[in-house]
Amino acid sequence: MKETIQLTSLEPSDDLSPFVESFWMIENPSDEDEELSTFPDGGIDLYFFHNAEYPLHISLVGLETDAKVGAMPKHSVLLGVRLKILAAEYLLNTSVAHILNDRITLDIGFAGIELNDLASLETFANKLSLYFASQRTTPIDPRKKVMSDLIYQNHGSITVTEISQAANWSSRQINRYFNKWLGLPLKSYCDILRFRHSFDSLKVGELFPKEGFNDQSHYIKLIKKYSSLTPKQLAQDENDRFIQLYSED
Known part of the structure; x- marks a missing residue:
């Protein structure tokens, strides 16, 4: 992995493990944009992006079936949560079929996440975990x-x-x-x-x-x-x- 790119991850609590694979953070502290390639991995992702141009941008990314090439902008941070298949029904309460190989922008304030919650992966994961727990309204079939x-x-x-x-x-x-x-x-x-x-x-x-x-x-x-x-x-x-x-x- 590129030396300038920093990636860390956290596992979910046991009660969220049927729905959440991991919480993660990617940082590019350098003065250059970095090219990154991603492959299909079976995850539904929530992205929380932050840099000088976009103080907070939130998106929901559906499953992907193709490799993609993108860029991690300079001086930027991307926090996210990789969700498992049951999360669509039991945590998001919405189908992600319409965003296969696509994404949608979510409103600022989604899950109560604010800019200061992106200061650390632990803070981000804890707050999002509380939100997900509140969405669990029915037992799993x-x-x-x-x-x-x-x-x-x-x-x-x-x-x-x-x-x-x-x-x-x-x-x-x-x-x-x-x-x-x-x-x-x-x-x-x-x-x-x-x-x-x-x-x-x-x-x-x-x-x-x-x-x-x-x-x-x-x-x-x-x-x-x-x-x-x-x-x-x-x-x-x-x-x-x-x-x-x-x-x-």
């Missing part, structure tokens, strides 16, 4: 809890049929849920998680992961689909601009 747990525990390496049988929920209903709330079918989402999980292998120079793929050709095809690059090109990147690849645990 047990079928959806089983579905979500299996998807994340297996890093997407599980079939729709296996999830359907374990959750006692038909494949048709599961896909209807995914298309309604997230904007894509379950298999596509699982493929994105498998792609993301392969980062662990690429970080240590392994061009074929030990799990999740039946053969190397299938693996290469999936990597190229979501990154437009081969595994070798990703692993040998000399610019360190792939922030997810080099900064995730």
Whole structure:
């Protein structure tokens, strides 16, 4: 990862873990804009951006299925929360299907977050956690809890049929849920998680992961689909601009 870019993250509390993957902060304290590439990672993100030009800009980013190239402006801070699939229904209370590969700007004051709450990741995470707790008005449907747990525990390496049988929920209903709330079918989402999980292998120079793929050709095809690059090109990147690849645990 670029030396000028600083990234830190915090895990959610246990009661929020079914809905929140992490709280994170990216800082660019340098005098230059920094190019960054991002890949699909299966997360719904809330962004809270701050610099001299934009004291506070808030946006909701839907799931992404394509690699994107952007820039982290000089002297800027971006705080965010990466949300899991159940968050759309149970925390946001709104579908994100209409912002697949897109984003919307949210009103200033969303979740009660103010500019001074961006001073530290801990302050930001604590305040947003309180807001999310207040949004929990209904218990999780047990079928959806089983579905979500299996998807994340297996890093997407599980079939729709296996999830359907374990959750006692038909494949048709599961896909209807995914298309309604997230904007894509379950298999596509699982493929994105498998792609993301392969980062662990690429970080240590392994061009074929030990799990999740039946053969190397299938693996290469999936990597190229979501990154437009081969595994070798990703692993040998000399610019360190792939922030997810080099900064995730």
